[in-house]
Amino acid sequence: MATGTRQATLPFISPPRHLPPEGHVPELQRALLSWFAEHMRPLPWRRRYAPYEVWISEMMLQQTQMERGVAYFERWMERFPDLSVLAAAEEDEVLKMWEGLGYYNRARNVLAAARLVVSRHGGVFPSGIEDIRALPGIGPYTAAAIASIAFGAPVPCIDANVERVLSRIFDIDTPLRQSPGAERVKELASAVLPKDRAREHNQAMMELGALVCRKSPQCSGCPVADFCVARHLGVAADRPVALPKTPRTPIVIATGVLRQGDAVYVQRREEGDVWGGLWEFPGGVLEPGETPEDGLVREYREETGFTVSITRKGGVIVHAYTTYRVTMHWFVVHLPVQGTPPPPSLTAASEWRWATLEELQSLPLPSPHRKLADSLFGVSGAGS
Ligand code: SF4
Structure with a gap:
């Protein structure tokens, strides 16, 4: 416990006329x-x-x-x-x-x-x-x-x-x-x-x-x-005497951006956790030993029913919260189907949509997804 060392009164400090x-x-x-x-x-x-x-x-x-x-x-x-x-x-x-x-x-x-x-x-x-x-x-x-x-x-x-x-x-x-x-x-x-x-x-x-x-x-x-x-x-x-710090918990997730023309696929997360009700690109936490690419394909399938293929890696976004640190690998993905994709089968979201740039700007997104959206559309220097 770092309680510090008490020292003798320093000469330049005024006499303790208001102490205690x-x-x-x-x-x-x-x-x-x-x-x-x-x-x-x-x-x-x-x-x-x-x-x-x-x-x-x-x-x-x-x-x-x-x-x-x-x-x-x-x-x-x-x-x-x-x-x-x-x-x-x-x-x-x-x-x-x-x-x-x-x-x-x-x-x-x-x-x-x-x-x-x-x-x-x-x-x-x-x-x-x-x-x-x-x-x-x-x-x-x-x-x-x-x-x-x-x-x-x-x-x-x-x-x-x-x-x-x-x-x-x-x-x-x-x-x-x-x-x-x-x-x-x-x-x-x-x-x-x-x-x-x-x-x-x-x-x-x-x-x-x-x-x-x-x-x-x-x-x-x-x-x-x-x-x-x-x-x-x-x-x-x-002072104050500190308790030992608990390190931030690292969380690694993979996220995919699926485009259709000028729009991207986003979905609204179900209520029940800290990001509940916010819009996001599909993806999620990697399982032990899983690569970001494998985790992304699995998460996409579980959350939307889509079997996506990876077009290219977009980058990595890191965002620190008070108690955890998110590392988000993001990819551009596509669906190996011709024409308009079928509707998704949602398991982790309450709504979905194809959002244009303007729509994406007006939707509430968690910070790492906002950084990704900005990076994607070059709105700010955030990101990849
Ligand atoms: S209250 Fe804080 S700033 Fe003021 S003398 Fe004490 S330690 Fe210094």
């Missing part, structure tokens, strides 16, 4: 809030803190960089400016607007939650944390974020940024993903929360973690440096 931080909570809160008032980023959902906008921003920003999240948020608000417009939308269009953010269950949950708010709450986003938590796709962090940021509820928000900041200010020297570190973070997050300023305080903690108390901490510009035990002890870079 437990004895200086009001000063710490003031320092943090005044820094936030001056340095907060002008994010679009901070203009008016509308519950719908706060909710969408929180859903989009999970596992997404801020700049990218803002671009998606702006585009989303143009198409779905309020909850009733979203609730009336088709799932296909919602998935398309989400395309590229990944974790498509979040998009499905957003649509289901919008419809539930309309049917259960008359279209008004609920303000009670229990009602918010009861909506699809909303866990404890998101419920606390919406309740405090949109409605000012006096509840702490604990995300990875907040964990990092607290683990350093209070020098938590055990991993935060298990006892007793997890309980300590919760205790401290509540202890430092000014109940009447939850909206600003929670955002300030997250903003501090995002901008200053980053993985590599920028202590010289930190508004709470005088309160920070880990900085004082010279162990900030060793």
